[in-house]
Each structure stands twice: as C-alpha cells, then as structure tokens.
Amino acid sequence: MLALAAGVASSAELELEGNRLLVTGALDGTALTAFKEHLASDKVRTVVFENSTGGNADVAESYAAAIRASGVRTEMIGQCQAACAYAFLAGTEHRFGRGLYINALMIPVASRPQSADLVGRWRGVGVQKTLADLSGPAVADTSLTADLPAAPAAEAPPPDNWRPDHGVLFTSTPTLFGRIYNTYYCDGTQGRDVSKCELLSDADPYKLGVLTP
Template identity: 55%
Template sequence: MKPLHFASGILSFAASAWACFLVLAPVATHAAEIERQGRLLLVSGMLDGSEIASFIDHLSSGTVRTVVLEDSFGGTAEAAGAFADAIRASGVETEVRGQCMAACAYAFLAGKTHRFGDGFQVNGVMLPVAARPTAAELAVRWRDDAHRTLADFTPGAAAAPKVIEASADGRGARDNWQPEHGVLFTASPSLFGRIYNAFYCDGTQGRDFSKCERLPDADPFKLGVLTP
C-alpha cells in the first residue's frame, strides 16, 4: 500500500500548491534584483528599469546562458521592452520559476527558448492584454515576437486600448497597464507530470486568481507562450 500513500501525498501536495498559487496574499513589490549564478542570471522583483544597465552588462559578457525570472510582479511597459530587447539581442534562453507577471512576462517571451522551471512549485506567467482575446487572436498573439503586443502599451501605438488611460495619480497611459488584467498561463505539478491551464483575468479578481475565467483549448505550447 505504500505506493498508494505516496501517490496520495503527491496529489495532496500538488493540490495545496495550486490553491496557494490561486489565492495569493498581498505581495510587497520591490525593485528588480539581479544575481549571477554561474551561467544563470536570476532576476526577481518589479521590472522598473532600475537594473537595466547592470542586466545589459551581464548579458554583454557572453557567458550567460539562461535568464531565470523568479517571482517578478509588475513593472512598466517601457522596462519590459528594454529587458526584452536585451534578451533578444543576446540570444539567451529564459525560464520562469514561480510567478512572472506583466513586464516580466514580455521579457520571458523574448528568450531564444522560454520554459517553466522544474520542481514542485506552481509556475505562472501573466501577459497583460487590453481586452479579452478571441480564440483566433490567441492563436497568433504571442507566436512570433512579443514586441508587437507590447506596442499596445508603449508610445507610437496606432490606437491606445480602452484599458490604458491616464490615471488619477498622473502616470502616463503607457505605464498604466494593469498587471492583473491579462491571460494567465499556469503549470502545476502532479503525479503524472505537469498540468497546464490558461485563464482570462479581467483585473477585478485582485490577487485571487481562482476567480479568473478558464480558457479552453489554450495550450501554451501551441500558442507560442512556452517552447518545448
């Protein structure tokens, strides 16, 4: 009976991890932090542009193979573009461990390959969108280059999406994207491998992602969000 107990334990752990991910406690966002670990470059915190010079220097060395984005929340569209450009130019791979929201998500997509990290943690990447995408839009939106979607949130966009408006605190429209309004792709561990899901979150759910709408037939590999 031991194998049964083991299986039950794994399933219970996976369910607990998934529940913790879906209903998150408020997270204190902090500026980006960068740490070099051999050929890995770890990035955590909010991508606000404060560490972009250091980030570019590390990538320019030619000795970084993978940028690991770990529990990164928020950031500006301009910072997302800067990190993504540096990643794309250097040809490095990207990996998400834990949660990668908003600016982090677009930096993630710029990798030569972009994957979720191994381990028992639940991984998730949230890509901001201006409106709920149709099935046809999902099929092509992130397949090639994320900078085309980023153009919705940066200067030079042909038409600003409705959700991007000047805020009461004086922030410009290009920085006023909503990191909790977008499409969330998740991977949770199970006894039989990882289970992938996709959700549309309209922003009203706050940090409780269990309130998001599940999107059927939104395989992150087929949509180009994850690479094999």
C-alpha cells in the same frame, strides 16, 4: 492553491549562477545597467525570472531588447506578470521552471481574447515583440469616471496600459502524474483569487507559442 501576488514588488535584484542569471523583483530600471552588462559579457545562456510582478513598459522593452540581442533563453519560476512577461517572451526559447514550483505567467491584454485572437499572437522565434502585441490598444474603464469630463480625443494612451491582475494567465502545477497546464482570462476583479478567473479552452501555452518545447 494558486493566488496572484499582492502588494508592491521590490526592486529587481540579480544573481549570477554559472551561466544562469537570476532576476527577482520588479523590472523598474534599478538593475537594468547591470543586467545589460551581464548579457554583454557572453557568459549568460539563460535568464531566469523569479517572482517578478512589477515594472513599467519602457524598462520591460529595454530588458527584452537586451535578451533578443544576446540570443539567450528565458525561464520563469513562481510568478511573472506584465513587464516580466514581456521580457520573458523575448528569449529564443522560453520555458517554465521544473521542480515543485507552481508557475503563473500573466500576460496583459486589453480585453477578453477569443480563440482566434490568441493563435500566433506570441508565436515565432525571433519575432520582434512590441507593446501592442502584449496589451493591444488601451481600453478605458469608464465605470469609475462616468461623471468626469472626457479626455481630449487626440490624447495618446499611456505607455503602461496594462492593469494589475488583468490579462491571460498561464499556470503550471506539479502533480504526481506530471504537470497540469491551465489558461485563464482574469479581468482584474478577482483580486488574488485565481479561481474566480475564467478558464479558457483551446489555449495550450505550447500551441500558442507562449512556451517552447
């Protein structure tokens, strides 16, 4: 059964395996300099994100910029959420890992997307992704702040407006007959239980450009 990762992710760690650079842990900046050096060496052809479930917007953009500049492919294994998803989409090709892994890519969105909203949102080789492409305008959750004074109208939204366990979740599960792909909208109230997320129709990851052939 697929469940979203819980707890605080550890800091990013890098491991070079031939021409594949494995990145595990949160994209929190601790390994960013080494990551850029690896890509600048021209030895890396594929960046593989494995079980990366944390990070912040600024660092995610730095990872994505380095990936775009080097023209490498990206791959993900296990879980890849928020900052990881942003960096993953920057690859010239972006794919799920094969084998017996259950893969789950969580892309933050500000609100429940409609089918028309998804088409083309993450499509296009070399498209310059922005944080707005990932999360859209910040949406305030007033359920816990109804009795608090309203923030000044001119106040800018925080750069990290994605919320834990909230977004569009693309999953890939191995079976005897090949892989099964599903897409869900998770509003964050489901915790780790993905079965409580809403199954989205007409949201094939390949048709949407989230995965490339």
